[in-house]
Amino acid sequence: MRSRLRRTALTGFAATAAFLLVTDLASATPPPAAAAVRSVLGDDFLWGVAASGFQSEGNAPDSNWTRYIGEKGYDPYENAGDFYSRYASDIALAAHLGAKVFRVGIEWARLQPQPAGWDEQAFRFYDAVVAAILDAGMQPMLTLDHWVYPGWAADRGGWMDPAMVTDWLDNARHVVDRYADWNPVWVTVNEPVAYIMHEVRHNGTDAAVMLDRIAEAHNNIYDYIHRVQPGAQVTSNVGYVAGAEPEVNGPLMDRIGEKLDFIGVDYYFGLESPEVKAATRPDGSLPAPVGMWDLPIRPEGIYYALQHYSKRFPDKPLYIVENGMPTENGNARPDGYTRADHVRDTVYWLERAKADGMNLIGYNYWSITDNYEWGSYAPRFGLYTVDVLDDPTLTRQPTDAVDAYRRIIAANGVPTSYLPVRELSDCALVDPPASCETPVDVLERSNSTA
Known part of the structure; x- marks a missing residue:
């Protein structure tokens, strides 16, 4: 009762801010009724969307990342997608999709701009x-941590400061105490290994030291969350690396695996072909780095990512915490593959994984809107595209995936007649050795299975 009263008091102005948008959405053509055939994913499957704090909010306080942007000559941060002012309408967009989960970050740099207090x-x-x-x-x-910490913590050396874990936990406990009675799902640290690599590149951080400290922070706050919020569901999502997952994220999972209530997996890309990796310029130099949108999209790889963790942690549920497809500044891909194609193909492979016994409980699309992709606005992942640098109104423009995802959620999956648009890649380019040793084929599914 206390939580409901507090929420009601806090959201009166939010509801008003979103009223016109929700009214417009309500008049839109609804998705078709769910098929009579029972979905293999189960009635309790959690469809969601994701965003982060720093990448989306704008109005950013001093942090390690506001400093990196100035030092490295990245795209100016501007005001990101201005989720800070537009959260009510963005949440309404997600609700109109039928989403059951909305992932968002709680930014330490915003909560504790000075070490003396919150x-x-x-x-x-x-x-x-x-x-x-x-x-x-x-x-x-x-x-709790999506790669951003306060400027004063950066002044002390970031994760190389011996007191960093203590400071991090102090803030995290404040957040848990504030929100535990609202029964959220918790992600302690987003993609820790990618976080470490950013800090190595930008701050000269020692990777082994930071890995140990991230694991210590996760394990401590996991225990604290469960004391304050009995029955909580807590994870630290891994950024899956096809063909090298045991080597890349294995050491992290060795340290934190026992303190994960479910395995959170982020999946995006397969492997580059040998020709691309070996390509050189006429003068013999290596090619310029490709954009994120040039990385190989192999939707069937999500099946092997789930398979990997279902074997490593057979007693733990699996949740795709992030998945999506980047385009360059929102432009069409040269291969004609659309965001709607990608989300439908991906859900086909999720259903195949579930039908093959993998305990998949949820999926979040990354992301609800375009955002700041750690130095650039050019990679666009949003269901709704936003041109931060050239559109001062920051208008949310729906992509073709909005209607596709809304229909998927309404039907709890893709139709039983659906076959992936994206053809299977050579197994060596998906997630070897598993993708070659135990390949999965495209199958027509009977009405009794999906």
């Missing part, structure tokens, strides 16, 4: 965000 106004902002998610009928998935 900013109550910043907490009230996140109170309103979490309340709006709940009042829209979705469950919040809250990320």
Whole structure:
């Protein structure tokens, strides 16, 4: 009762801000009724969308990343997607999809701009965000650390500071105490290994030291969350690396695997072909780095990512915490493959994984809107595209995937007649050795299985 009263008080203005948008959405053509055939994913499958704090919010306080942007000559941050002001309408967009989960970050740099204390106004902002998610009928998935920490922590050396874990836990406990009674799902640290690599590149951080400290932070806050919120679901999502997952994320999972209530997996790309990796310029030099949109899209690879973790942790549920496809500045891909194609193909492979016994419980699309992709606005992942650098209105423009994902959620999957648009890649380019030793083929499915 206390939580509901507090949410009601906090979200009155949020509901008003979203009213016109929700009214417009309500008049849109609804998706078709779910098929009579029972989905293999199960009635309790969690369809969601994801966003992060720094990448989406704008109005950013001093942090390691505001400094990296200035030092490295990256795209100016501007105001990102201005989720800070537009959270109510963005949450309404997700609710209109039928999403059950909305993932968002709770930014340490915003909450604790100085080491001496916390900013109550910043907490009230996140109170309103979490309340709006709940009042829209979705469950919040809250990320404690999405690669950003306060400027004062950067001044002390970031993760090389021996006191970093203590400071991190102090903030994280404040967040848990604030929101535990609203029953969120928790992500402690987003893609720790990728986080480490960013800090190595930007800050000269020792990777082994940071890995140990991230694991210590996760394991400590996991125990604390379960003391404050009995029955909580807690993870630290891994950024899956096809063909090298045991080597890349294995050491992390060795340290934190026992303190994960479910395995959170982010999956995006397969392997480059040998020709691409070996390509050189006429003068013999290596080619310029490709854009994120040039990386290989192999949707069937998500099956092998789930297979890998279902074998490593057979007693733990699996959840795709992030998945999506980048385009260059929102332009069509040269191969004609669309965002709608990609989400439908991906869900086909999720259903295949579930039908083959993998305990998959949820899927989040990355992301609800385009955002700041760690130095650039050129990679666009959003269901709704936003041209931050050239559109001062930051208008959310729906991509073709909006209707596709809405229909998927309504039907709890793709039609039983659906076959992937994307042809299977050579097994050596998906996720070897598993993709070659135990390949999975495209199958027509009977009405009794999906």
